[in-house]
Amino acid sequence: MNRLSAQEVDHLKQRLRTEHGQLRREVAAELARSSQGRYVELAGQVHDRGDEAVADLLEDLEIAALDRHVHRVRLIETALGAIDTGRYGLCRACGVQIGSARLEADPAVERCIDCQTAAEQGRHAPTL
Structure with missing residues (x-):
């Protein structure tokens, strides 16, 4: 078993909090930009259907980026909750300790x- 030391957990917790704050600021900024009517501004500048399609695509890309940020914030909040409950670093599927190198990477x-790997290949991993 590859248990994490308290120092390793504190280090990873700090990284999680830093990324969490940064992502929340980015989400808030993106929402503020969206509420200022960026789509309306883009669409108002277009002169044909092709330009309108590009404006729609840009808006869709911004929404997708926002969705990724929100998903990442939720993952981070889950990890921070796991630290608080003492379950941090345990695989949510099988319960084994996740390697420290993997946790350091993400x-x-x-x-x-x-x-x-099983999830990415569409196979079912064991569940707790």
Whole structure:
């Protein structure tokens, strides 16, 4: 078992909090820009259907980026909650300790490498 030391958990917790704050600021800024009518501004500048399609595509890309940020914020909040309950670093699928190198690469990771590989390949990983 590859248990994390308290110092490692504190280090990863700080990284999670830093990223969480940064992402929340980015989401708030993006929402503020959206509420200022960026689509209306883009669409108002277009002169034909092709330009309008580009404006729609740009808006869709911004929404997709916002969705990714919100998803990442939720992952981070889940990881921070797991730290508080003492379950941080345990695979949500099989319960084994996630390797410290994997957690260092991504402190919000939810699965061990085997379960993540299985999920990406569409196979069912064991569940708790």
